[in-house]
Amino acid sequence: MRGYTLVELLILILILSLLLSVIFSLSKNWIDRMIARAEVNRLVSSIRYAKFLSAKSKGKVTVRISKEIKIITPSGYIDKGKLSLIDPKTEMVYKGSNVDLAFSNGIPYYPDLTGKVKIYLKNSQIATVVLRPVTGVVRVEWGW
Secondary structure (H helix, E strand, C coil), rough: CCCCHHHHHHHHHHHHHHHHHHHHHHHHHHHHHHHHHHCCCCCCCHHHHHHHHHHHHCCCCEEECCEEEEEEEEEEEEEEEEEEEEEEECCCCCCCCCCCEEEEECCCCCCCCCCCCEECCCCCEEEEEEEEECCCCEEHHHHH
């Protein structure tokens, strides 16, 4: 007689379900990390773009970060999209949940801000975006 018994088939299904659950949980974390990395990179590129606009227009340009990114110029604002996973915060306590990074003539202008924006994913810090004074160099320090 050839074939498999019911017990062998049940053990096979149990092993496959365990493997699939482990793979699914690992892939979910990996996907969240990749989306968060893309959102941090979009945030950094928005800060660099605001610096460029400020130098080009020789005026004040602000990047407002909350659950969405907006670049505020004297002529209006540019919407850079919503942040779906990450939560940006600063070390300072603000009235609202906004984080503002401003440039004047291409130079960082933030009298009440340290120039650091901490990025959180599911209540754990994953990165810090650092805006250097005077030079305006934007750097990301990854924490994972």
